[in-house]
Amino acid sequence: MIIEQVQVISNQQIADATYEMVLKAEMATKMKPGQFVNLKVEGFLLRRPISICQYDQFNHTFTIIYKVVGDGTQKLTTLKVGDFLDCMGPLGSHFPIEAQTTALLVGGGVGVPPLYETAKQLLAVGTQVQVVLGFADAQAAFYIDEFEQLGATVYVATDNGTLGTHGRVTNVIAEQQLTAEYVYACGPEAMLRVLETRFEKGYLSFEARMACGIGACMACVCKDREDTDLYYRICKEGPVFPVGKVGF
Amino acid sequence: MDLAIKLPGLDLKNPIMPASGCYGFGREFSELYDLSELGAIMIKAATPTARFGNPLPRVAETPNGMLNAIGLQNPGVDKIMATELPWLAGYDVPIIANVAGSTLEDYVHVAKTISQAPNVTALELNISCPNVKEGGIAFGTCPETAALLTKAVKEVSSVPVYVKLSPNVTDIVAIAKAVEAAGADGLTMINTLLGMRLDLKTGKPVLANQTGGLSGPAIKPVAIRMIHQVYPHVKIPIIGMGGISTAEDVLEFLYAGASAVAVGTMNFVDPYICPNLIAELPATLKKYGLTSLEEAIGRSHRS
Incomplete structure (x- = not known):
């Protein structure tokens, strides 16, 4: 995990209340599919966890797609090309990529x-x-x-x-x-x-609703399917879990 | 500038430490920096047995703050003694163990057990958690009950006991004086303020627990006011907390009467906040004409 000032390359609406933002970031080289970043939005205290849509490890860019659900994500839509964002990432577990039929x-x-x-x-x-x-x-x-x-x-x-x-x-x-x-x-x-x-x-x-995104605050926990004493933090051991692992 | 300060049970390299419940047992932050840099660590509350905590959602953002209702999730005192504290012993940093429970017997059991750990050099008695059905805040809002609990824990603890005060009271001075008289070695203040947020679509509380504890920069003026109020009435030291996010904030807490400070919510926003504040504090003290930490402590009360 690193904290970096990432730069907006594009930020445009692609569907109803849905925006696509491309960011220039060194951390793109560390990303894996299914991970997320935690963005600091000016004027808001807590970071916003947003999943990584795609990344380019050669050009050091990544794309997020976010939905406007409140004041924080509304503020994200106002960012212009060249603006900087305080970004923590990449965070969490990822989708394992193995050749399957x-x-x-x-x-x-x-x-x-x-x-x-x-x-x-x-x-x-x-x-x-x-x-x-x-x-x-x-x-x-x-x-x-x-x-x-x-x-x-x-x-x-x-x-x-x-x-x-x-x-x-x-x-x-x-x-x-x-x-x-x-x-x-x-x-x-x-x-x-x-x-x-x-x-x-x-x-x-x-x-899940998160506060820290790094496993410290215990806001986003879920239980293990079998062992009721065992729990996982969706931000740290997750967000990606094998089928059958999480107890609903 | 020398930032070291000695408090009961605590030989602090500097007056900055992470607050209980905002730092787990330090494992996540140990991946980012050396925990030995910290003045101390206030570890997550321990109860006699494991607790999973409250249903989700457990957090909600508020203007310049957040509400939480985690519900004292922890693996229980025995597991903390067996795994977390021995791991923390690998760092050169005093540990303040936060003690919680539902009954007086719970507090006594946890305090007696956890104070035996070699690296636990002080206890923080959590009589102010607003997010559990029994215990917690119920012990911290009545001076007599708070004193009774303090006395019982003091009898079994082998290390100094700090009592964490709740701001959800009408007379914080009365509680502070009561726990001091009952033998408390220090005070930590403040815990979170009881709050609520409603969902605009459903009209129902956002948090599954309905209410939660408000923390973050929004509560800083309340913390400063309460420390300022308590300081002239007690002889025991105060560790201050409540919305600290800058080195200037640290100074304000010291001026109000805190001898050291704890950083809570801001660890979630900037995981490097504690080492950053430690690095910035000497220059900030100097900026305001201070040549030592002692000069800053209680400055507001001196003519």
Whole structure:
């Protein structure tokens, strides 16, 4: 983990209340798919944990996709090209990249971004990748073309049916009878819980409110599935856990 | 400039230490800097048995502060004695063990046990945690109860006992005097202020525990006021805490009457805050015409 002043290369809206920001950072060389950064936003005390969407270790850049959910993320949208941001990272565990025959990547809303670098790297090692993306509606959807351009097969679900399957990502999986050797997922707990009933192998990335992002404050803990005395910090041992490890 | 200061049980290289509950047992920060640089470490509260703490969400941001309701999550005193304290013994730094519980017997048991650890040189009696159903703040809001608990813990502790005061009281001086009379060797103040935030969509509290403890720069003036109020009425030293984020803040706490300070919430924002403050303190003292730490302590009260 390092703390660095990273520079904004671009910051633009890509969907309803959703922004993509590219940052110039030395720490890009240390990043792994599924990790996150903790950003200090001027005028706010606590840092904002945001997942890493993709990175370029040669050009020392990385991309985040964030949703405006409050005053802090609203403030992020005002950053201009050339502005600096106090950034801590990369943090947390990552999606292991191993060559498998098939992988199903499932993301809901702001759970979609970390799957992009993961898809890219899985495809690079020869894994056949299918992606299921879930959004509130067509206006909130993003990165569908980007995933397709990587060479993944993409399915979409929207809550109101304005794009793709009407319903949740789990409806798409059932409807299309999608199977894979491994699942890689990021999104709300309810979604992860359903996926655990369908897949025995894979990795799930959890979301939680955090304060420190480095394992000190105990704000984002979850329990082990078997051992009730054992707990994990989503920011430190997570956010990515193997299927079956976390007790809901 | 020499920043060393001696307090009961504490031979401090400098007056800066991380506050309990904001630093775990130091492991995460040991990856970033040498823990031996610190004046002391106030480790996370210990209870007789392991506690998982409160349901999530446990934190919420507020203007210049945060609310937390962790709920004293800790592995229990025996595990802390077996794993965390021996690990911390690898560093040249005195440990202040924060003692918590639900009953008087809990506090006595934890204090007796943990004060035996060779590197625990002082206890911090947590009678001010606002986030547990029993114990905690219930012991810290009534002078008689606070005194009773202090006396009981003093009888079994083999190291000096500091009592951590709650700001959620009408007369902090009365509590301070009561625990001093009961044998406290020092005071640490302040713990968090009880607060709440509501979700604008649901109208319900953001924290699962409903209420939480407010900390961060927002509470600094309250801490300064309370230390300033207590200082003239007690002979025992005060370790001050509450929203410290700069070396100037440290100076303000010293002026109010603190002999040393603890940094809490800001460890979450800048994990290097403690070593940074230690490095900046001599120049800051000098900037305001001070040639020693002693000159700053209680300055506000001298003519």
